[in-house]
Amino acid sequence: MCGANKKSFWRNIPDQIIRLAVVTVLLVGGAGAIYILLPASLTSTKLHRELTVTAETEKPIRFAGSTLCGDCHQIEYEKKIVGYHKSLSCETCHGAAAAHVDDPMAATPFVPREREVCPVCHEYDPSRPTGFPQINPTIHNPLQSCANCHNPHDPVPPTTPQECSACHAGIMRTKSVSSHALIACTTCHKVPEQHKIFPRIVRATKPESRDFCGTCHSQGSSERSAPKIDLSRHEERYVCWQCHYPHLPAERL
Amino acid sequence: MKRRDLLKNLIVFLPVSRSFFSCAAQASGTAPIQGYDPDNHLYGMGIEVSKCIGCGKCIEACKTENNVPQEPFFCRTWVERYIVRNDKSVAVETVRTTQKETRAAPNEKDILRSFFVPKLCNQCEHPPCVQVCPVGATFQTRDGVVLVDSDRCIGCRYCIQACPFGARYLHPEKRTADKCTFCYHRVVKGLLPACVEVCPTQARIFGDLKSKASQLVRFQRMNNVHVLKPHLNTEPKVYYSDLDGVVT
Amino acid sequence: MNSELTHRLSELLEQVTGFIYPNEIEIHWSILIVVYPYVTGLVAGAFILASLVKVFNVVEVRPTYRLSLLTALAFLLIAPLPLVLHLGRPERAFEIFLSPNLSSAMAMFGFVYAWYLMGILLLEIWFEYRRDLIVWARQKRFPMSFLYRVLALFSTDISDKAVELDSRAAKIITMIGIPSAFLLHGYVGFIFGSVKANPWWSSVLMPIVFLMSAIVSGIALVTLLYMIITPLRGKPIDIRCLDKITSYLFYAVIVDFALEGLDFIHRLYESEESVKILSALIDQKLFISVLVMQVVLGMIVPLIMLVAVKAGRLNEDLRKLFYFTSCILIQIGIFSMRWNVVIGGQLFSKSFRGLMTYKMEVVGVEGLLMAAALLIAPFLVLAVLLKLLPAWKEAEEH
Numbered sequence: 001m002c003g004a005n006k007k008s009f010w011r012n013i014p015d016q017i018i019r020l021a022v023v024t025v026l027l028v029g030g031a032g033a034i035y036i037l038l039p040a041s042l043t044s045t046k047l048h049r050e051l052t053v054t055a056e057t058e059k060p061i062r063f064a065g066s067t068l069c070g071d072c073h074q075i076e077y078e079k080k081i082v083g084y085h086k087s088l089s090c091e092t093c094h095g096a097a098a099a100h101v102d103d104p105m106a107a108t109p110f111v112p113r114e115r116e117v118c119p120v121c122h123e124y125d126p127s128r129p130t131g132f133p134q135i136n137p138t139i140h141n142p143l144q145s146c147a148n149c150h151n152p153h154d155p156v157p158p159t160t161p162q163e164c165s166a167c168h169a170g171i172m173r174t175k176s177v178s179s180h181a182l183i184a185c186t187t188c189h190k191v192p193e194q195h196k197i198f199p200r201i202v203r204a205t206k207p208e209s210r211d212f213c214g215t216c217h218s219q220g221s222s223e224r225s226a227p228k229i230d231l232s233r234h235e236e237r238y239v240c241w242q243c244h245y246p247h248l249p250a251e252r253l
Numbered sequence: 254m255k256r257r258d259l260l261k262n263l264i265v266f267l268p269v270s271r272s273f274f275s276c277a278a279q280a281s282g283t284a285p286i287q288g289y290d291p292d293n294h295l296y297g298m299g300i301e302v303s304k305c306i307g308c309g310k311c312i313e314a315c316k317t318e319n320n321v322p323q324e325p326f327f328c329r330t331w332v333e334r335y336i337v338r339n340d341k342s343v344a345v346e347t348v349r350t351t352q353k354e355t356r357a358a359p360n361e362k363d364i365l366r367s368f369f370v371p372k373l374c375n376q377c378e379h380p381p382c383v384q385v386c387p388v389g390a391t392f393q394t395r396d397g398v399v400l401v402d403s404d405r406c407i408g409c410r411y412c413i414q415a416c417p418f419g420a421r422y423l424h425p426e427k428r429t430a431d432k433c434t435f436c437y438h439r440v441v442k443g444l445l446p447a448c449v450e451v452c453p454t455q456a457r458i459f460g461d462l463k464s465k466a467s468q469l470v471r472f473q474r475m476n477n478v479h480v481l482k483p484h485l486n487t488e489p490k491v492y493y494s495d496l497d498g499v500v501t
Numbered sequence: 502m503n504s505e506l507t508h509r510l511s512e513l514l515e516q517v518t519g520f521i522y523p524n525e526i527e528i529h530w531s532i533l534i535v536v537y538p539y540v541t542g543l544v545a546g547a548f549i550l551a552s553l554v555k556v557f558n559v560v561e562v563r564p565t566y567r568l569s570l571l572t573a574l575a576f577l578l579i580a581p582l583p584l585v586l587h588l589g590r591p592e593r594a595f596e597i598f599l600s601p602n603l604s605s606a607m608a609m610f611g612f613v614y615a616w617y618l619m620g621i622l623l624l625e626i627w628f629e630y631r632r633d634l635i636v637w638a639r640q641k642r643f644p645m646s647f648l649y650r651v652l653a654l655f656s657t658d659i660s661d662k663a664v665e666l667d668s669r670a671a672k673i674i675t676m677i678g679i680p681s682a683f684l685l686h687g688y689v690g691f692i693f694g695s696v697k698a699n700p701w702w703s704s705v706l707m708p709i710v711f712l713m714s715a716i717v718s719g720i721a722l723v724t725l726l727y728m729i730i731t732p733l734r735g736k737p738i739d740i741r742c743l744d745k746i747t748s749y750l751f752y753a754v755i756v757d758f759a760l761e762g763l764d765f766i767h768r769l770y771e772s773e774e775s776v777k778i779l780s781a782l783i784d785q786k787l788f789i790s791v792l793v794m795q796v797v798l799g800m801i802v803p804l805i806m807l808v809a810v811k812a813g814r815l816n817e818d819l820r821k822l823f824y825f826t827s828c829i830l831i832q833i834g835i836f837s838m839r840w841n842v843v844i845g846g847q848l849f850s851k852s853f854r855g856l857m858t859y860k861m862e863v864v865g866v867e868g869l870l871m872a873a874a875l876l877i878a879p880f881l882v883l884a885v886l887l888k889l890l891p892a893w894k895e896a897e898e899h
Contacts (some may be wrong), residue, residue, distance in 0.1 A: 014666050016631065019654040020624070027619070035599070043599045045389045052402040053394060057286060059438040062318045063447045085453075092310055092451040096317050121308045121453055127334050127367040128306045132454075173361055326510045328523045345520035345854055372522070381698060387610070388593075389602035407596055408589015410529040411607050417698035419522030419851050423529065425503050428589030485697055501852045 062096040065089075069097075072104070076153045083154035084133075093117070093152065118146040130170045160196040167199065171247050178248040188212070188246065213240040286441050291395035295462040296435050297490035298449070299472035300371055302497070304456035307332055307369035309350040311448035311457065318436060318447035325349065327422045329433040330373035330448050335499060337365045343499045370500050371457060373448070374399065374420040374433035375481060375489030382412035382421065382432075391430065397462075397490060398437050403429045417485050435459070462490070509860070518785070519855030528847050528859045531867040533583040536875050538689045538711065539839045540580045543879075545686040545712070546719010547573040548622070548678060553749065555675040561745035567892035568730070569723045570629065574622050575883035581614060583875050587867055606692045617685050621678040628671040630890055631656065632664050648889075686715040693842060700775035701782070701846040706764045713757035718835035720750045721828040726883075728825055734893070740817050747824050751807040754831065758800050761838075778853040786848045786856055790837045799834010803827035 040047055066089035070077035073090075080086060091097050091109075099107035112118075115137070124134040141149070149158040164185045165172040175181060185191070194202040207213065210231060216223040218231045235243070315330045316323060325347070332348040348369065380399050383391050390405035391412055406429035413421045413430060424431040436446035440459070444450070449459040460469025469492075472478075476494035482501075493500075510526050517526070551569035553559040585594045601608035631653055638649035687708035693699075694707025704710075724746050731738045768776065783791055806827040810820050844859050862868035 015656055015658050015663065016628070016666065016670070019656050020627075023654060038599065042596075045600050045602075048389075048402055048405055048600070049392055049394075052392075052400055052404075053437075055404075056400055056434060056437045057441055059319075061439060061442075061444065063314060063439075063444075063450050065444050065450060087455050088453045089450050091314075092453050096314070096447075120310075121306055125307065126361050126364055127336065127369055129303050129368070132306055177362055324507050324510070325523055326507075326514075326526045331523050333520075343854075345852070347520075347523050381696075384604050385607060385696075386602050387605045387608035388596040389600055389605075405593070405596060405600070406590065407593040409584075409587075409607065410589070411605070411692075413524075413529050414847075415696050415698055417851055419524050422524040423527065423589055425506055430589075501854065 061098050063089075063091050064096075064098040064101040066091065068101055079151075079153045083156070085153065085155055112152075113145055113147060115143075115145055118150075118152075124169060126170075126173075131167065133167070134169065164191075175247045179250055180247065207241075207246075210239055213246075289441055291441075293463060294396040295490075296376065296397050296440060297460065297462045297469050297492065298373070298376075298435070298446075299458035299460070299469050299476075299478070300491065300493045301456050301458065301472070301476070302368060302370055302493055302495055304454040305332065305369040305371055306454055306456075307334055307348045308453060309348045310451045310453060311371060312348070312350050314447040314451040315433075318439075319434070321431075322425055327425065327431075329420075329431070330371065333370045333372060333500075334367070335370060335497065336367045337497075337499060338363050339365050341365070366497075368497065370493070370496075371448075372418065372420070372481075373491060374435075375418055375487065375491045376433075376435060378488035378490060379486065381415040381417065381485075381487060382430075385411045385415045387411065394437070396441075398435050398440075399432070400434055400437065401430050401432060403427050403431070406430050417482050417487065418489075513858055513860060516858040517855055519850070520852055521850035521855040521857055522852055525850050525857060528844070528857065530843055530847060531587060531859075532844075532861055532869065532872040533587040533867050533875070535836070535839045535843045536872050537580065537583040538686075538843070539718070539836050540576050540583070540875070540879065541689050542686055542711065542715030542835065542839070543719050543722050544573045544577045544580060544617075545682040545715040546717065546721075547576070547723050548682045548719070549716050550720050550723050550746070550749075551625075552675045552679050552682075555672050556679065559745060561739075561741050562749075564739050564742050564893070565723050565727050565746065567629065567890075568727060568887075569719075570622070570626050571886045571890065571892060572723055572726060572879075572883055573719075574626060575886055576879040577614075577618055577622060578882055579875060579879045582878070583872075584610070586871065586875075606688065606695055609688065613685055613688055617681050621674060621681050625671050625674040625678060626890075627652075627654075628667045628674065631667050632659050633890075635659050683712055687712050693846065698851055699846050700773065701779060701849070702842065704764060704768075706760060706767075707842075710757070710760050710764060713753060713760055714835050714838055717750065717753045717757050717831060720746060720753060721831040721835075724750065724824065725828045725832070728821065728828075730887075736893075738821065740820065743821065743824055747807060747810070747827075750828075750831075751804070751811070754800060754804055754807070758804065775853055778849045778856075781856060782845060782849045786858075787841055787845050791841050791845075794837035795834050795841060798830050799837055800831075803830045803834070 035043065069090040070081075077090075080088070080090075093112055094109040097107075097109040100109050119135070119137045122134055124136050128134060146152070150156070161167065168185075188207050190205040192202050192204070195204050211218075214231045215221060216226040217229055219228045221228065240246070309332060311330055312328065312332065315321060315328075319329060321327055321329050334346050334348055336344045338344065376397060376399055378397075380391075380393060383393055383399060386392075386406075387409060388405055388407055390402040390407070391399060392402070393399050403424070408423060408428045408430070410423055410430065413423065416432075421430050421432045423429070436444070436448075439446060445459050446457075449457045458468050458472045460467035460472070462469060464470065472494070473492060478492040478494055479496040480489040480492060481496075482489075513526055547569045550562065551566055551573065553562050554566040585591050588594055597608060597611045601611065634649045634653035635657055636659070638646045638653060640646075641649065690708035690711030693702040693711075694704050696702045724743065727746075728738060728743070768779065803826075806823045809815070810823050815823065848857050848859060849855070850857065864870055
């Protein structure tokens with residue numbers, strides 16, 4: 001009974017469906033067979049990633065790293081690590097040197113002697129952070145090689161800079177367009193000679209009181225071109241630079 | 254009954270593939286170096302914006318170390334110069350590395366503030382590039398670096414479209430996607446990435462986020478850090494200190 | 502390094518306005534990727550039109566039923582070509598089947614495509630034509646008779662019961678087919694709409710907009726084909742059929758127009774950080790292709806024409822002229838829409854500070870000629886299909 005039912009069930013499947021089913025089975029089976037026969041290198045994501053990590057790890061190294069250079073170049077290295085260039089890697093200026101480390105004779109690193117090299121970092125650029133040593137290459141001892149005056153492994157200025165703008169370019173830039181343009185820095189700041197050699201240890205002074213500004217700006221001052229105020233009544237609870245930036249006084253803070 | 258069989262047939266038509274079930278593990282890769290366990294590391298980079306002098310040494314070093322085409326259209330890392338003018342308008346340009354080209358000296362009197370910002374692949378925690386790669390050729394390693402399998406990449410460039418930071422390019426010879434690897438071949442051997450190695454002002458700080466003593470963790474402790482495009486929730490692992498709001 | 506590429510990119514660099522990230526100079530998805538969603542859209546649209554007959558019993562549209570099915574098939578067969586050709590490594594295209602990344606929308610392409618081609622379109626065509634194939638196999642001489650027998654999978658049963666079953670099967674497949682057609686093209690929209698890095702693409706409406714524009718373009722294409730082929734066969738055009746199709750077309754255009762308008766207004770009103778660069782994009786790069794081609798020529802003018810037909814009692818010839826013109830304009834409009842999405846989305850920097858330029862190659866693999874060839878190819882395939890599987894024979898016999 002049950003068997004007969006089953007038989008009629010199979011007979012009842014329409015002809016079209018059986019034909020399509022055969023095609024489907026062939027297609028799916030074929031695709032499945034191909035997939036199974038393919039090597040794991042084509043289908044395994046995990047394997048592929050392991051291979052990539054290995055391949056990536058095995059890529060050649062071009063920059064040897066700064067710790068190696070001192071083994072042979074002791075003089076330069078020891079000089080460098082105490083000077084202003086102590087944070088520089090040797091390969092920053094000398095270029096990739098792994099080949100030189102492997103075989104010192106086969107490859108010689110680049111030795112920058114041209115004047116064009118140092119300004120890559122030290123040419124004045126208004127986007128550079130204040131305090132970073134910068135020069136104007138067109139007027140800074142033209143035609144001379146930088147190394148003539150500065151030892152690149154221990155760069156210090158050969159002569160003490162005379163102009164404040166050598167280091168304080170940003171402030172000079174601001175002051176030069178202000179009404180204080182013609183006032184020398186030393187009018188307001190006392191600059192000990194040692195400040196130019198140890199700028200962060202020996203500091204220049206700053207004005208400390210309202211009266212200092214008053215020497216020019218109070219009523220009765222002999223300075224004729226400066227605008228005058230009554231020191232005793234003009235915002236007496238504040239010091240001047242809380243509202244006026246001395247290097248650009250027209251601008252209210 | 255007939256109808257049910259028909260549906261059965263249709264379902265069988267769906268190509269059944271093994272990898273449907275061996276569902277792609279996002280992170281994988283075995284230890285490539287003796288004694289190196291990628292699970293113990295998670296790499297990131299800090300960038301101290303106020304230290305960058307825009308010299309472009311990092312760009313040159315990267316191209317040398319990683320065989321990046323020399324042309325300026327293909328960069329694994331680059332440096333942007335931002336100039337905010339007095340009228341609050343912002344001008345941006347990419348720092349050029351060829352020394353012969355004169356720098357475009359901006360009119361100084363017009364500058365409100367100006368600075369350089371180094372850029373590279375952010376090695377995101379949730380990388381959109383990995384999400385969209387149709388063949389799984391780009392993936393995250395266990396130590397947190399996004400790599401591209403150039404033997405598998407089909408060059409569809411969906412990842413380039415999906416990267417919000419423009420960090421990817423199509424390698425002109427390999428015809429596959431390429432990007433910064435944090436110099437993976439260097440860092441697994443304890444070396445610094447080439448750009449960090451040559452940076453003269455230490456504006457770039459490389460380190461391991463899983464090591465408390467690392468330079469990077471110290472950098473994060475000492476600075477106000479920010480990432481690029483945080484609203485996209487890709488969670489970059491390149492951290493910028495005191496990043497200006499105009500940087501995009 | 503390829504000096505031709507360097508030269509091309511240097512030229513493009515000069516045309517950049519504002520700031521772009523250095524890697525952004527190369528426009529990666531070229532004209533071929535414009536062709537791809539356009540062609541897939543026609544597939545989905547043509548299929549939807551066919552489903553009107555089967556599922557919704559719109560009798561008037563019956564003369565276009567087989568034509569729509571064959572059009573869908575012809576375009577579907579060509580659809581993967583632009584994708585494969587644009588790959589950097591086309592020889593690796595098969596990997597998308599071998600190691601698909603399940604989180605990638607694009608990885609699903611192979612499966613959606615295979616499902617739609619094998620599971621829906623071929624099945625439906627087979628059931629629709631099976632009886633005819635058997636008849637033709639008996640009528641024709643050797644090579645053709647054998648081919649028809651193979652195509653009929655050697656079935657011979659043309660009893661009323663069997664033909665009845667064919668018809669019911671086709672109906673069921675169409676019912677599954679409608680969501681599948683939605684899936685096929687909605688999925689293409691999703692590929693773009695899910696890129697959060699790109700504000701021009703990133704939109705939940707993208708799949709729906711793609712879908713509606715697909716329906717619009719597919720219906721318009723079948724209408725055009727019907728209006729061209731019927732006179733060529735020396736038969737009269739069934740104006741009732743045309744009236745009915747174009748009224749569906751009219752509704753589809755309205756919905757499409759409303760969706761795209763909503764998307765536009767929404768962006769403008771929300772005015773997110775990208776709004777400035779997107780305005781500049783439309784203003785400087787896409788003015789002609791968005792406003793003139795896509796909106797005015799591709800939508801407003803056809804809408805006016807279709808309204809005119811409905812409102813004014815125009816005579817038959819004028820109606821045909823209006824239908825024909827508006828269908829052509831709609832094709833131009835939808836192609837422009839694909840262009841604006843694909844190319845437009847790559848013309849602005851993700852820094853939101855600059856615009857790039859796309860310079861189309863003419864002869865290269867990703868060039869204009871290739872795109873033109875890929876757009877003509879489906880028509881050639883369709884011609885072969887129509888020769889092999891005549892779409893109107895049955896109607897003539899009755």
